[in-house]
Amino acid sequence: MKVVYTDNNATTKVATEVVDAMTPYFTEYYGNPSSMHTFGGQVAKKIDFARQQIAELIGANPDEIVFTSCGTESDNTAIWGVLRANPHKRHIVTSRVEHPAIYNLCKYLAQNGYHVTEIGVDSHGMIDLSELSDAVREDTAVVSIMYANNETGVVFPIEEIGAIVKQRGSMLHTDAVQAVGKLPINLSKSTIDLLTLSGHKLHAPKGIGALFIRKGTTFTPFIIGGHQEKNRRGGTENVPSIIGLGKACELAKKYVNEEQTRIKQLRDKLETEILKRAPDTRVNGHKASRLPNTTNLSFEFVEGEAILLLLNEKGICASSGSACTSGSLEPSHVLRAMGVPFTAVHGSVRLSLSRYNTADEIDYIIEHLPPIIRRLREISPYGRETKVKGQTSTVSARL
Amino acid sequence: MWDYSDKVKDHFFRPRNVGEIENPDAVGEVGSLACGDALKLMLKLDTAERIIDVKFKTFGCGSAIASASALTEMIIGKTLDQAAKITDNDIAEYLDGLPEQKMHCSVMGREALEAAIANYRGLKIEKPVEEGTIVCKCFGVTDNKIAHEVREHKLNTIEQVTNYCKAGGGCQSCHPQIQAIIDEVWHKEKEKAMIEASRKPVKRLTNIQKMKLVQETIEKVIRPTLKFDGGDIELIDIDGDRVMVSFRGSCSECPSSKVTLKSTVEAKLRELVTDTIIVEEVVS
Numbered sequence: 096m097k098v099v100y101t102d103n104n105a106t107t108k109v110a111t112e113v114v115d116a117m118t119p120y121f122t123e124y125y126g127n128p129s130s131m132h133t134f135g136g137q138v139a140k141k142i143d144f145a146r147q148q149i150a151e152l153i154g155a156n157p158d159e160i161v162f163t164s165c166g167t168e169s170d171n172t173a174i175w176g177v178l179r180a181n182p183h184k185r186h187i188v189t190s191r192v193e194h195p196a197i198y199n200l201c202k203y204l205a206q207n208g209y210h211v212t213e214i215g216v217d218s219h220g221m222i223d224l225s226e227l228s229d230a231v232r233e234d235t236a237v238v239s240i241m242y243a244n245n246e247t248g249v250v251f252p253i254e255e256i257g258a259i260v261k262q263r264g265s266m267l268h269t270d271a272v273q274a275v276g277k278l279p280i281n282l283s284k285s286t287i288d289l290l291t292l293s294g295h296k297l298h299a300p301k302g303i304g305a306l307f308i309r310k311g312t313t314f315t316p317f318i319i320g321g322h323q324e325k326n327r328r329g330g331t332e333n334v335p336s337i338i339g340l341g342k343a344c345e346l347a348k349k350y351v352n353e354e355q356t357r358i359k360q361l362r363d364k365l366e367t368e369i370l371k372r373a374p375d376t377r378v379n380g381h382k383a384s385r386l387p388n389t390t391n392l393s394f395e396f397v398e399g400e401a402i403l404l405l406l407n408e409k410g411i412c413a414s415s416g417s418a419c420t421s422g423s424l425e426p427s428h429v430l431r432a433m434g435v436p437f438t439a440v441h442g443s444v445r446l447s448l449s450r451y452n453t454a455d456e457i458d459y460i461i462e463h464l465p466p467i468i469r470r471l472r473e474i475s476p477y478g479r480e481t482k483v484k485g486q487t488s489t490v491s492a493r494l
Numbered sequence: 495m496w497d498y499s500d501k502v503k504d505h506f507f508r509p510r511n512v513g514e515i516e517n518p519d520a521v522g523e524v525g526s527l528a529c530g531d532a533l534k535l536m537l538k539l540d541t542a543e544r545i546i547d548v549k550f551k552t553f554g555c556g557s558a559i560a561s562a563s564a565l566t567e568m569i570i571g572k573t574l575d576q577a578a579k580i581t582d583n584d585i586a587e588y589l590d591g592l593p594e595q596k597m598h599c600s601v602m603g604r605e606a607l608e609a610a611i612a613n614y615r616g617l618k619i620e621k622p623v624e625e626g627t628i629v630c631k632c633f634g635v636t637d638n639k640i641a642h643e644v645r646e647h648k649l650n651t652i653e654q655v656t657n658y659c660k661a662g663g664g665c666q667s668c669h670p671q672i673q674a675i676i677d678e679v680w681h682k683e684k685e686k687a688m689i690e691a692s693r694k695p696v697k698r699l700t701n702i703q704k705m706k707l708v709q710e711t712i713e714k715v716i717r718p719t720l721k722f723d724g725g726d727i728e729l730i731d732i733d734g735d736r737v738m739v740s741f742r743g744s745c746s747e748c749p750s751s752k753v754t755l756k757s758t759v760e761a762k763l764r765e766l767v768t769d770t771i772i773v774e775e776v777v778s
Contacts, residue, residue, distance in 0.1 A: 396527075401506070425632065476532060476534040476553055
């Protein structure tokens with residue numbers, strides 16, 4: 096079956112170049128980088144090279160990059176690392192729209208003796224800077240605000256946030272899992288102290304992540320063990336994936352401009368055409384300050400899981416913020432925080448592109464998505480009466 | 495992705511009886527946009543109260559649409575009395591099963607049917623199970639509704655309760671209350687079962703049988719009751735009809751433990767074992 100993959104904020108295809116770079120490290124160069132012998136030791140040099148490739152993508156110093164197993168580990172490492180190194184500071188500031196890796200971690204901390212302040216967002220999903228400014232206190236150990244939102248693609252003004260945080264003498268962590276590779280990032284001129292990135296969101300494999308820790312940051316390791324990663328993360332290095340992440344970052348640097356041009360054009364065309372062909376549809380999220388690859392649409396009066404199942408029949412992969420797809424029965428906390436009405440929140444669909452998407456694929460979605468919405472609206476008891484008389488009750492015959 | 499049966503997929507991709515009936519004899523509506531699913535069921539009846547036409551409209555996920563479609567096939571041609579006997583499980587079985595997390599979709603089908611029948615019979619939509627105090631604020635589910643689902647489907651965990659009636663699926667702050675309802679339902683059921691058992695034609699209990707029954711009653715009925723209040727009790731000895739116990743926990747310091755001894759412990763043992771039991775407190 097034809098597959099049109101537009102769920103790239105969930106995960107991405109591993110680039111062929113990445114696979115090729117990784118392959119020798121399974122069967123040929125399988126030594127342990129910590130070994131004394133050359134066979135293992137040569138691998139350590141390759142890890143250093145990967146570290147440099149990553150540093151170059153985000154304008155960091157290679158020493159500031161620590162490899163982890165995923166974005167969630169990087170987030171946990173950052174928050175716990177700072178809290179343990181500053182035990183007298185018991186306050187954390189975060190946003191209401193974070194990824195579960197931060198959102199649920201902060202909930203846990205709030206139940207275990209820490210004070211957490213959650214900053215709200217407006218109806219466009221944009222963070223309230225004055226609320227943030229009021230929230231940061233003397234005992235705030237860390238402010239953790241995502242770089243870009245995974246569901247809506249809304250990009251936060253992270254440097255403005257950083258300026259506020261620095262004024263108060265606190266530290267800034269940002270989960271940039273969705274931003275790295277899609278937006279140009281230069282940490283050499285930044286107020287960010289810690290930054291999370293994840294391999295599988297930028298065409299590297301799953302199971303590899305990294306944490307940027309700015310030089311001079313007081314920090315205690317999260318996973319305690321061997322001396323790997325200069326005592327900042329114990330555990331034998333996941334060599335093939337580290338090599339893969341390095342290669343993926345090198346490619347991302349090469350393609351980051353294409354995100355802002357070709358991919359953005361495809362996204363904009365997709366969005367405009369769907370809005371034109373499916374009435375009672377809205378875009379969730381700030382239209383200007385947004386990742387170039389993401390569109391989050393709400394189709395009123397229909398339910399997201401039903402849309403996904405029908406898209407799936409056409410080979411189109413997308414995701415939804417509806418309750419039935421969340422696994423918890425509660426619709427997306429991001430859309431709820433934005434005050435998206437219930438009529439729209441259950442019918443939300445996120446389409447997220449990558450450099451592997453083609454113009455033909457976008458046309459294919461434009462052709463097939465609007466009829467799916469029409470078909471479900473005919474089944475729905477809600478909505479505007481836009482039907483011509485005599486057309487009801489014929490759905491099953493037409494399907 | 496949910497693991498739907500072929501029959502669910504068939505009813506989702508080709509739903510039967512979608513639409514509306516002009517001048518229906520009965521209409522049943524349940525759910526809301528806020529909850530994420532809703533079903534409107536319309537019936538046409540003949541003079542013998544036989545369902546001759548049925549149409550539905552659903553706002554909801556794949557299994558909600560499939561459950562509604564299946565329900566319409568199941569009830570067409572049936573009289574209202576016959577249709578009224580259809581349960582959530584019947585709908586799920588008709589579809590070759592639903593994922594456990596989606597059982598509330600079949601519950602919605604049954605409830606819409608109940609509502610339609612009540613509507614036809616001119617009853618105010620009777621919702622005995624809906625009354626009570628709201629426990630789950632996210633989905634507006636009451637304690638009585640939760641207790642009903644627990645009994646009906648023999649549910650033992652909070653997760654199962656969520657699957658059947660959504661309660662506890664949102665902010666989760668009501669989880670302790672749901673657990674308490676589950677405990678209470680099964681505690682009462684156990685008690686009922688024991689009372690039933692004791693009402694069977696009275697056989698003279700042998701000493702061993704009596705001792706066993708005393709032990710069982712204390713373990714399964716009396717101790718859980720006392721534990722609700724932070725207390726506990728220990729069986730020390732049995733001599734004929736004399737049962738010697740010692741209070742533990744908050745009961746041991748409680749001034750009214752003498753009352754508890756007679757009103758709860760002795761009363762229960764007399765009810766469930768034999769009415770000649772005498773309970774005595776001993777210090778151990």
